[in-house]
Amino acid sequence: MQEPPKAEVKAWTPGDAMPRKAIAVLWDRENNETFEGVVDLAADSVASWTHIPDVTPNFTVDEYHDVDEALRVHPDVVKVLSERGITDMSLVLIDVWTYGREVMPEQWRDRRLGWCDLWLRKTPTGNPTRTRSRASNSSWT
Known part of the structure; x- marks a missing residue:
């Protein structure tokens, strides 16, 4: 959400309209370009649309899954x-x-880039937030 300025919120009284806007970050995969849109929810319209150069948004759920699957079978990871x-x-x-x-x-701004911490659980369904043993102190990109 793009919250209104605090002064507007404090000045609000029952019955007053309150503008409600949401921010959406979108990634054009084909061109590796990121855009930020602001949507006016009350007016059902796009308030702004801005290209954000040299940045990619957070990974998608599918990409997190793909990274997990790829690292589990990557020969270097398995070896280490x-x-x-x-x-x-x-x-x-x-x-x-x-x-x-x-x-x-700077040299990787044209890519989707992340890093991974690998942690060793005591059991396959063990709570990862209770993990104390770090599996590796290396990162693979």
């Missing part, structure tokens, strides 16, 4: 984990994080 005695990939939590615009390395 095996060298640490980790051979049961069902115990590995692959925690994918994406770069925001502020920290995206």
Whole structure:
């Protein structure tokens, strides 16, 4: 949501209209371009549409899933984990994080980029937030 200025909210009284706007970030996969739209929910219209150069939005749910599947079978990942005695990939939590615009390395701004922390669970259904053992201190991009 794009919240109205605090002064407008404080000045509101019952019966007054309150503008409601939402921000949508959209990614054109074909051209690797990101756009930010502001939608006026009350007026059912697009209030603004802006191209945001040199940035890609957060990964999609499908991309998080694809990264997880790819790393579980990637020979380098399997080898490094095996060298640490980790051979049961069902115990590995692959925690994918994406770069925001502020920290995206300049040379990779034309890509979808993230990093992964890998954590070892005690059981395949173990609570990842209770994990104490880090499977790797390396990142693969």
